[in-house]
Amino acid sequence: MSFPRILAAGHGPLLWIQATLLLLCVLANVYSLLGVVAAAEFFRLRPEADPDFQPPISILKPLRGLDPDAYANLSSFFRLEYQRFELIFAFESEADPAVPLVRRILEEFPAVDARIVFHPVPIDGSPKVAALASATRASRYELLLVSDGDIRVGPDHLARMVQPMADAGVGVVTCLYRSHGAGWFGTLDAIGLSAEFQRDALVARKVEGVSFAMGSGILIRAAVLEAIGGFGALANHLADDFLLGNLPTRRGYRTEFAHEVVDHSLGTKRLGDLVRHQLRWNRGIRASRPGGYAGMVFTHATALGVLLLAAEKGSPFGWMMLAGTAATSMIAAWLVAVRHLRDQGVRKFLWLVPVRDVLSFVFWIAGMFGSTVHWRGRRFRLGRNGLLSPIRSAPGRRAWVPAGSAIGPGPARREEVERPSQR
Secondary structure, three states: OOHHHHHHHOOOHHHHHHHHHHHHHHHHHHHHHHHHHHHHHHHHOOOOOOOOOOOOEEEEEEOOOOOOOHHHHHHHHHHOOOOOEEEEEEEOOOOOOHHHHHHHHHHHOOOOOEEEEEOOOOOOOOHHHHHHHHHHHOOOOOEEEEOOOOEEOOOOHHHHHOHHHHOOOEEEEEEEEEEEOOHHHHHHHHHHHHHHHHHHHHHHHHHHOOOOOOOOOEEEEHHHHHHOOHHHHHOOEOOHHHHHHHHHHHOOOEEEEEEEEEEEEOOOOOHHHHHHHHHHHHHHHHHHOHHHHHHHHHHOHHHHHHHHHHHOOOOHHHHHHHHHHHHHHHHHHHHHHHHHOOOHHHHHOHHHHHHHHHHHHHHHHHOOOOOEEEEOOEEEEEOHHHEEEEOOOOOOOOOOOOOOOOOOOOOOOOOEEEOOOOO
């Protein structure tokens, strides 16, 4: 029996389930269209750039292991066309497989001011934040660009990122990205990031303003970083990217999107990689923003259409709603990811968008449970407010604490610094 006939018959519990799912489907479709509008509004803006505004920038690169396309990604930062900048690569150990690659790139680009620092291995908290704290201590400039190792940029990246900083009220600038993955699992992971997460970020900007940042690029004033407590304030948090935009916003600084889209290389190769990545992402959002996590139900239009079809017992009305939600998801993905972000992966595999939407819903449900997250071969327990603690840590050792932080006793050991020859 179709939904309209059940509605007329006045059936009890089943009616309420169907009515709720129908309402959720409608709202999810509205949300998808809102993403299209938000993307169109953002990319329609053409702020006038000042080519003479190029304050010096320190680029901080926390690295552990070799990411896919590591040479192309890292070397793209040596080809930046900008008046003055420095590159600081932070590692835990000389034994890291990316160290020889970075040294090779340093030799290939002797004119670029770049160096390597080695930081203490944190026993508690985020290894990435430990790397950033060490790189910051070795930096020289007031503007700091936090950039993950799996990001590739164009020559004008810094010139685009820095433009919002001409406004003294802006404390943080972040940017959108398009993801690239290899194989079926990597492609499914990448489609979700480009077609779903970037859409969600643009909707958030339109509805409530930008109060977060993304690891694709976070340009922050050193004074703003100090005002929020430095990286010590983030040392035990999983969602450090989010907090680098959120904490300054709470203190009255503005966070803005640069009119820049960078490329992101995913390391997802197997089903296990996809599961670990998505669970870490979902559980991190749940821990840091439980209200926002609950609201993510509206981001899964196709999955809601599948549930409505099941509740409708395969009625023509149920099939019509499923087809409509799937079509809306694909149209929104095309307009946001393909048209505006110029993501060729989404263009090629657009038919996978409804599949990815259903998969995202499954991960969203799974993210409501459990507290274990994986990050580059390490396992952590995620506590309240997104706090991290290692599941296996060496007994009897004191936790690593960034120098000058107020979250624990004593300074970190002095890092080893490799400085370049005269450039």
